[in-house]
Ligand SMILES: CCCCCCCCCCCCC/C=C/[C@@H](O)[C@H](COP(=O)(O)O)NC(=O)CCCCC
Ligand SMILES: Nc1ncnc2c1ncn2[C@@H]1O[C@H](COP(=O)(O)OP(=O)(O)O)[C@@H](O)[C@H]1O
């Protein structure tokens with residue numbers, strides 16, 4: 100149990116017309132209603148509130164004049180006639196309050212003091228405590244995509260986020276993007292990153308993808324690492340990234356915070372949360388293509404994305420229509436998947452346990468990963484292929500998905516791979532083989548219910564550190580020869596269809612959906628880079644089950 104930390108201040112203050120014992124320690128601000136009579140009063144239970152100092156947003160001085168109270172920002176708030184006539188000094192504490200479904204709100208409480216010096220002492224003491232929190236950002240670089248989701252990015256930022264940043268004393272440099280890849284290119288070459296404590300992305304998964312591409316690329320160049328080499332150990336990015344959800348799916352925000360709510364995200368940024376996250380690098384023939392943090396999907400999700408881009412005018416609803424269309428189209432694709440299973444780690448894709456705030460699996464596997472990386476460096480064996488057995492699967496697939504995190508989103512609150520971890524250095528490779536439409540529907544529907552989407556004969560899932568995919572139309576002659584021997588009759592039909600796509604049968608290849616962006620190459624080599632980036636988040640919080648003994652109100 101954490102020891103209650105030393106008291107900084109203890110005073111009798113008033114909240115509205117009631118007297119409270121208010122105490123400030125290094126970790127908590129607590130206000131307990133004074134019980135005037137020791138006799139038990141059923142209608143007046145003792146009330147105690149406690150806020151962790153780390154979740155205080157700011158403290159503000161209030162001034163009274165002619166029945167109104169002036170705030171530091173210059174605005175006036177009318178106070179009630181009866182209220183604190185004798186108390187001339189007041190201060191307001193703004194703090195994080197938890198609401199339903201992982202949402203956070205900025206709550207406030209105003210304390211009135213009997214004298215001015217005491218009020219000033221309280222304000223400066225709270226500010227001093229806040230100043231000791233070094234993880235809080237002071238200056239942020241903000242990119243807004245005005246074009247994503249329902250095109251509300253600018254409004255969301257100005258109305259919901261900017262006022263909170265101002266209250267918390269966070270200064271910002273805001274760039275509203277003017278074209279696709281504006282943010283990526285600005286980060287790659289122009290942005291003066293030394294000036295900032297973090298980058299904020301206002302947009303969806305596609306916009307987040309732009310930000311990480313700019314940031315990761317810049318970090319590699321600054322550290323002399325070649326991003327084109329798939330076997331390079333990439334340098335981790337020091338700047339944290341905050342996501343203000345303003346896109347269509349916003350799965351990266353949902354899976355790291357538990358909700359898609361701009362105010363909640365802004366508060367996680369203000370309190371300086373930190374959540375490491377794995378990043379996959381995607382290469383083709385030793386040439387870098389893209390990075391991915393959530394879904395890499397070939398077949399169904401690739402086709403949905405390609406089709407939906409033509410319907411962007413519909414906003415987020417485009418995915419529902421394209422999803423239905425692609426489900427009915429029921430295309431399958433042939434190819435070869437090879438993968439390196441993740442060895443020595445804790446956790447499997449079929450676990451009941453979930454990746455949550457402070458996840459021990461991520462901590463353990465992250466540690467294992469960095470120890471291995473060190474020993475590779477010492478042995479001068481940077482090629483991680485040497486420590487595992489590649490496995491190969493050939494087949495016809497409706498979908499090939501790699502989920503580096505759960506990919507939970509409002510459409511599927513448990514996600515594509517519910518037990519995947521944010522920062523364990525692995526990705527869950529999900530292979531959905533050719534099956535009937537009915538069976539595929541059963542699989543899809545299970546993403547929205549408690550049933551296990553992997554518990555079906557045509558679905559398999561592997562936790563991997565690296566994988567490759569080669570569509571059949573790209574296979575070499577010798578590989579095709581091997582396939583021919585396996586199934587000569589089918590092979591002939593497939594060849595005919597590839598050569599004559601107008602025949603109306605299934606297309607030979609799909610495309611990859613890489614965090615919501617379409618990849619032009621189909622043959623890819625994917626490698627997970629453990630904890631390469633950090634977000635202003637803390638993972639999804641578990642609701643408290645037991646009484647928290649570190650909470651002064653519980654003692
Ligand atoms: C018939 C019932 C079907 C129910 C299917 C539910 C399965 C949903 C799983 C969704 C996983 C989403 C993974 C996230 C992908 C995003 O990166 C990507 C881009 O997001 P954004 O930039 O914010 O638009 N979104 C998609 O690819 C949409 C997939 C929708 C599939 C129906
Ligand atoms: N100013 C802009 N104009 C057009 N496209 C942009 C602009 N800024 C960013 N983009 C691109 O918009 C695409 C979608 O962005 P995103 O924020 O993910 O929204 P959505 O979730 O609706 O797809 C991304 O590919 C991004 O590169």
Ligand SMILES: [Ca+2]
Pocket residue numbers: 377502503504519520521522523524525526
């Ligand atoms: Ca992972």
